[in-house]
Amino acid sequence: MPGSEPDLELINVRLPLEQDGGLFKLTVRGGIWSAVEAQQGPAEPDGHIPIGDAGLEELSDAPALDLQGKVALPGFVDAHMHLDKAYSIEHVRNQSGTLREAIEGYRSLAASFSKDTIKARIVKAALASVSFGSLTLRSHLDVPLHLGREVAMRTVEAALEAREEVGSFVDIQYFPMFYYDPAKDGEMTAFAEETLRMGIDGVGGAPHLTPDPEQNIGWAFKLAAGFGRLIDLHIDESDDPAVKTIDTYCDHIVRNGYSGKATAGHLCSLSAMEQPEADRLIAKMAEAGVGAVTLPAVNLYLQGRGDSGNVRRGVTRIKELAEAGVPLAAASDNIQDPFHPFGRGDMLQIGLITAYAAHLAKEEDIPKVLSMLTNTPAAIVGLTNYGIRPGFPAGFVVLDAASGESLLQELPAARWVYNKSRWIHASQIKRQWAKRS
Structure with a gap:
């Protein structure tokens, strides 16, 4: 609803299906994308919790998240x-x-x-x-x-x-x-x-x-x-x-x-x-x-x-x-x-x-491959209002990668999944290394 506080605000998001390399700010209200805005460079977190530090319980209580340049795709x-x-x-x-x-x-x-x-x-x-x-x-x-x-x-x-x-x-x-x-x-x-x-x-x-x-x-x-x-x-x-x-x-x-x-x-x-x-x-x-x-x-x-x-x-x-x-x-x-x-x-x-x-495997092929997993099958199975677009239902996955190409290079294990107005799956990636003896 206009003027109300968002359910969820995401900053420093990469959207390889839209503009690989750019950063975006995304807003969800009532389980619906209310805004998808291109950022002018990295945004400073202002109470935004780094997504990599949050488990499912923390995500559920966090209205503002910093994706730290990670990729988001529609489910x-x-x-x-x-x-x-x-x-x-x-x-x-x-x-x-x-x-x-x-x-x-x-x-x-x-x-x-x-x-x-x-x-x-x-x-x-x-x-x-x-x-x-x-x-x-x-x-x-x-x-x-x-x-x-x-x-x-x-x-x-x-x-x-x-x-x-x-x-x-x-x-x-x-x-x-x-x-x-x-x-x-x-x-x-x-x-x-x-x-x-x-x-x-x-x-x-x-x-x-x-x-x-x-x-x-x-x-x-x-x-x-x-x-x-x-x-x-x-x-x-x-x-x-x-x-x-x-x-x-x-x-x-x-x-x-x-x-x-x-x-x-x-x-x-x-x-x-x-x-x-x-x-x-x-x-x-x-x-x-x-x-x-x-x-x-x-x-x-x-x-x-x-x-x-x-x-x-x-x-x-x-x-x-x-x-x-x-x-x-x-x-x-x-x-x-x-x-x-x-x-x-x-x-x-x-x-x-x-x-x-x-x-x-060419750089320009990567969006084609990603579309074969998202936009194209969505159309084939008859989904409407699919994607990260204002007015569409917010169902998406965040992946621990910095570009569309790195998704296929790294096959990141860490995923965070949001659907039906809530987070439903979360990975935690606090990386710790054993001290050298």
Whole structure:
């Protein structure tokens, strides 16, 4: 409210998405950014507590903070995760490292995972992501209806209960991976419609893994359009250049008026195609208005397992998609499960892997990489009023780095996270060194 005391005032802030190198003063009132002002050089602290000296309790009581030149970014948006599978690696290993074994291995044990187990994994992974600065997550869910309705539904119920539990920290969207089988049309359609009425956010799937991708995609669009929901499909997670489900997907996006409302994840086979065909499909994607998400960590792990010598790594054509105007985000995908034994939900780590995989290492590339973790996925998942702008909700992460480039150079461990009108995570970095004996 005009004239009232701010909830929070931050000085000496660096905003690499706005003007890397400059310092800013930021003000929050009522959980909303009320001012974002460029400083003329460093500001002297006037009762402002150095953020590095403050833990969560001190931050909660401090209306004025000195960021001492540290970077602030709007909360990361992790637009493609599998929270329900997270931390299942101790139960399901993947000896071949292939996508096929990961799928079959997890499905072989899916019925043994209780709702409480699945819920606990989602909560743990979501809160870990928050601690690294992610404030919006989109998770695909495994719903193996072929194992019975109860097995499929327990994941949906666990996910909705977990979202309620962590809702004061992070926002989560859910997109079940519906596997359409024409022989069980009625059963799958009834199940999918029930989940959407329960609060599931959109329609997911992996049509390239189904017997009839065209039919699967058509069914998915009919379902999504009928409920007015977004659609987000795993597309062409394959080394085979002949796998071109994206071609059909784009046709359906145009036919159903879903430009800006449909997302394609992975797009691995695009990287294996000859240049002219890849160019054609990328241009078609740009014209159709599909959003894309690259999952570099997981695709580097899973793809090319049948190759020797010059091993295909599966990461999609990141530079070419971006240059063609296709909105392209990077995301975590899997965390410590048979699809990816590593990972921790740290989007900055994903940004570094993206930079390596796509040769995005020039100084002018850094804002592009950071945008793939923030602004672009925010648009893809449908966020409005996102960013550090007056009038927008204040959800942000402070990182112990002095520039956008140093974020990827240092991968700073220290993070301070603010969301929903309060500090929700804090690191303390009082550095102490042992005395030399």
